[in-house]
Amino acid sequence: MAFLDFIRRKKPLSKMESMNSNGFGETMNNVRWFLGHETENDSKIRIIDFVMEVVREDLKTDLLSSILYRRRHDAKWINPLMPSCFYDEVGKEITLQDIQIQGAAIKEVDLSVDCILAVPWHFISYVDAIRTIGTNDFVNESNHRVCYFKELELSCVKGGNHSIGAGVVYKKGHVKAKEISIKEMFPHVYTNGFHWFNQHTKEKLAKVLDFRISLLYELAKMKEELLRANLVNQ
């Protein structure tokens, strides 16, 4: 059905869409191939961790370089990373905010080590922030709002994109992030690299803004299953 939809399309695929389709499917196939050659769960988890690290680096370098080198205010906007709400098996709506309130843990994110996705969307503000942070210490300002997705080991900046982005460039500073565990989402949502789907009804929930996020999500889901299998075996 998906293939029929694809050939019926009148509009050619955009660059991002063709990148999405290719990047997601190819990488998932490669990971599955490598996992198939391993027998122990721990080695499988190590492979998944490695790929997740590679994908996070890919995302980070892409987002930070896009505004500086394009010199236009058209930075890729990746928020929201995932659908803001999803449905369980009985159709009850669960929002990301519900999960956030349940968790409400605070995580200290190190800008020099941790993966943090900042989208400096205004060129001049970004250059100003780079100039300021280059000569001074990184200061936590009131507009800084960051979410940390525990399973993806990824932080996403909601406010303070320019100064945090500059902090990442200079590898200095810490920010406090709200920790969100998306474990609850895994049995109810899946993705094909283009869209997020309801696992129970197969309905589309939202469009995937960047295939690398969906890749991280599916890998985290696989890792979670392996960790659970490890626990059962013990």
Place this chain on the structure above:
Amino acid sequence: MKKDKHRQIYYKMINITSPHSSWIMEKDQDKPESKKANELAYQALIEFREQFAQLKPDTAYQVSYNHGHYIKNLLHIRREFEQQYYTNVCNEISKLLFQNKAIFLQPRIYYNILKTLDKYL
């Protein structure tokens, strides 16, 4: 002009690893010639890492059709590093450079190669 410079970098880097590229099979790993070749390959990888770290990654982010292809190469590199078959690593790195000839200096590939080499060397 820019293309020529890129090509020069490509040949410079691939010339470090490709002379040591070969396949060590599990059954051959204890042979003295394999051990020596493995040691030489390890030295070549250290040199490659030093030279590669001095390169400047591309400034413009390039969307390529096979965006995720390099991940496959990196997975192969990782697997050979885990087994400590350094000649195989040289082979996989040469393959990565060859298959991503035009884009190996893209930040996504460049920093991931560096990170992998730092982790295992």
